[in-house]
Amino acid sequence: MNVVMYEDELNQIQTVVDKLVRDANARVVCIVDKNGQLISASGETDNLDTTSLASLIAGTIAAMGGMAKLLKENEFPTQFHEGVKANIHIQLVGNRVILAVIFDSRATLGLVRLRVKRACDELNAIFEALMKRVPAGGGSAPFGEITDEDIDNLFND
Amino acid sequence: MSFINYLSREINCKIVYYGPGLCGKTTNLQWIYQRTAPEAKGKMISLATEQDRTLFFDFLPLSLGEIRGFKTRFHLYTVPGQVFYDASRKLILKGVDGVVFVADSQIERMEANQESVENLQQNLAEQGYQLEKIPYVIQYNKRDLPNIATVAELRSLMNPTNAPDFEAVASKGVGVFDTLKSVAKLVLTELKRGSGG
Numbered sequence A: 001m002n003v004v005m006y007e008d009e010l011n012q013i014q015t016v017v018d019k020l021v022r023d024a025n026a027r028v029v030c031i032v033d034k035n036g037q038l039i040s041a042s043g044e045t046d047n048l049d050t051t052s053l054a055s056l057i058a059g060t061i062a063a064m065g066g067m068a069k070l071l072k073e074n075e076f077p078t079q080f081h082e083g084v085k086a087n088i089h090i091q092l093v094g095n096r097v098i099l100a101v102i103f104d105s106r107a108t109l110g111l112v113r114l115r116v117k118r119a120c121d122e123l124n125a126i127f128e129a130l131m132k133r134v135p136a137g138g139g140s141a142p143f144g145e146i147t148d149e150d151i152d153n154l155f156n157d
Numbered sequence B: 001m002s003f004i005n006y007l008s009r010e011i012n013c014k015i016v017y018y019g020p021g022l023c024g025k026t027t028n029l030q031w032i033y034q035r036t037a038p039e040a041k042g043k044m045i046s047l048a049t050e051q052d053r054t055l056f057f058d059f060l061p062l063s064l065g066e067i068r069g070f071k072t073r074f075h076l077y078t079v080p081g082q083v084f085y086d087a088s089r090k091l092i093l094k095g096v097d098g099v100v101f102v103a104d105s106q107i108e109r110m111e112a113n114q115e116s117v118e119n120l121q122q123n124l125a126e127q128g129y130q131l132e133k134i135p136y137v138i139q140y141n142k143r144d145l146p147n148i149a150t151v152a153e154l155r156s157l158m159n160p161t162n163a164p165d166f167e168a169v170a171s172k173g174v175g176v177f178d179t180l181k182s183v184a185k186l187v188l189t190e191l192k193r194g195s196g197g
């Protein structure tokens, strides 16, 4: 089972994320899948290790999900951590992907919450459409054409 | 569960290093990290105790190069081997594309090795995976120590299905890249097979 994301959806997601950065006065917004893959990021990402950030965000959501199970809760879908300069708001979207917003004193938690809620609705719509499309799309198409030689070539150092 | 991104033309796969406590999983990732060119790797993240035991996971993102215009990226994870961290191991196995089992060759660790494989099978089964059906490679580590089982013994105990296996001294880098290449290749081959190629 693979996740395949096409340009269309990724562009739609990027639009939501770009807008959220502006509307919430956020420093960084990113979307991560539950396994820790970064799907989309926006804002001041130049000096940020978004790959590592993505795996850690997925890790905390996974850990909280584990705790929820023990407590017979469904999920703990929202986390908020407050630092001196940076704050992070992490939201599970439709139990599929994670929306993380990093912000500073230019924004307030109230504003972030409000904008995150709207973005969640938009993201849910996009992912629902994506899920419907995937089975028809035919799996991980480009890899059918790969030869054993292609794979071997990767490892010639 | 590999992740294919058509916009950035990337394919991401997840490889998990599994095995009993202190068998050398983290050491494998540290060696890979040290010996990989800066442009091909990201930061290595280790969530560990003060005694350097893995608490949640180690994480190392690697780029292997391009296949047909797609960048291939591998996310390497280790699990915490200590028995009582089972809840964390289950979480890290989610969405796994390939597993490396690092066995400790020392005779006194044979039981721990076997318990760990059984634990792996069980945790995979909970997610609907079967060990025999996923890309799987075994590493017999710590071959430099004096009190070790022979490879034949290790094979008969740990490798009934004839998975690719490698001898290693992870702390000196012996066998580390052979193991990684083998599992990466199996993962890509599986991806090709899964897409009808």
Ligand SMILES: Nc1nc2c(ncn2[C@@H]2O[C@H](COP(=O)(O)OP(=O)(O)OP(=O)(O)O)[C@@H](O)[C@H]2O)c(=O)[nH]1
Binding pocket: B019, B020, B021, B022, B023, B024, B025, B026, B027, B028, B052, B053, B054, B055, B078, B079, B080, B081, B082, B141, B142, B143, B144, B145, B168, B169, B170, B171, B172
């Ligand atoms: N002699 C020898 N020591 C090794 C070898 N590989 C790892 N070690 C040592 O074994 C110890 C444990 O290694 P780790 O890589 O931390 O073990 P781990 O499997 O990550 O352990 P957990 O995080 O507790 O699951 C360290 O002191 C390593 O230096 C090896 O091939 N030979």
Ligand SMILES: [Mg+2]
Binding pocket: B025, B026, B027, B053, B054, B078, B079, B080, B081
């Ligand atoms: Mg470790």
